Amino acid sequence: MPNVVSKNNPYLPQMGTIREIIQETPNIKTFRIVLDDPEQMAAFRFEPGQVGQLSVFGVGESTFVINSPPTRREYLQFSVMKTGEVTRALHRLCEGDPIGVRAPLGNSFPVEALKGKDILFVGGGIGMAPLRTLLLTMVDRREEFGDITVIYGARSPQDLCYRYEFDQWRAAGVNLVLTVDREFPGWEERVGFVPTVLAEEAPSPYNRVAITCGPPIMIKFVLAGLKELGYEDDQILTTLERRMKCGIGLCGRCNIGDTYVCVDGPVFSNTQLRQMVSEL
Known part of the structure; x- marks a missing residue:
């Protein structure tokens, strides 16, 4: 599945540009992002439920679900609630600003x-x-x-x-x-x-x-x-929402026992959750 996670350096984001920002609620903004490389944008594929890391350069990156559907590929959409340093920095960005994207990450809904x-x-x-x-x-x-x-x-x-x-x-x-x-x-x-x-x-x-x-x-x-x-x-x-740092199962920030939410999730059935409950 083509994606914007570099094969040579999985921590290296692809450059994108914010095309549109929608103020959903007083503390939630939606960002519609287009990758700067047209070929990369055209080749991008993902499944519903997968997530991506958004980077504000000089501040950091955080994980958000790709909430545009794979059936509509003119942009990638992420909705961000203002809760911490990175999300506050994202809320300060404007249309036309650059942004880093590492995606898709994690599993997906079983469509x-x-x-x-x-x-x-x-x-x-x-x-x-x-x-x-x-x-x-x-x-x-x-x-x-x-x-x-x-x-x-x-x-x-x-x-x-x-x-x-x-x-x-x-x-x-x-x-x-x-x-x-x-x-x-x-x-x-x-x-x-x-x-x-x-x-x-x-x-x-x-x-x-x-x-x-x-x-x-x-x-x-x-x-x-x-x-x-x-x-x-x-x-x-x-x-499941747990703090995901690397997004590729290496840092161990999001593990629940031997399950890594960034790789094995974020989508789980209740059967899986019950098997994991002793580790939560």
Whole structure:
């Protein structure tokens, strides 16, 4: 699979340019990046769920999921929450600025194994980023999948990412259930925590795979809620967030026992998570 991780030096980023920046929420920005080498950009391939390292030169690099789908390759999209030194530096960048990219890294969602299945996405806040790449892949290959339901929530309407796409998702046949934690003026969708809305919607586990990502406390209760609804461990996929430094399994920063999240993840089934739980 062609990528922008150098064969000679896997730590050497490829140069890119920020084409567009979208202010998703008060503390989340989306960056649309094009590699400076047209041949490299044309050859770039990745799978939904894979991640990349973004470099701010003179500051450092951090790992973010590629949340544009592989079916749409005019740019690479990354959404960044401002939480630390590197992310603050990224938020200071402007359209047209240079940026380093090392990608793709890690594993991916099992797209081919999901064919013919009904799909349930359960996301919270920035957790919609890794779900978006798989969701849009399925939208672009709509005839290959069954029902697609998305339950997506945040603290407030202003904390929901990709609001400008919601109508497009619904037009593509996605059953989109939006919720916020409490009432807000003008909000006409659901009100309640994501796990509560999941229990209320109660999507059947028959021939369905559930994929969840969001804050750890949300995932904890979502996993419990899915079990209550009858989902088996191998019907549940999620992503793990641990500090990834090298991205290639050498530094040991992201290991859980003998599992390296940057290589063996970030996508795991609940079956795998239960096998790893003693190491967490």
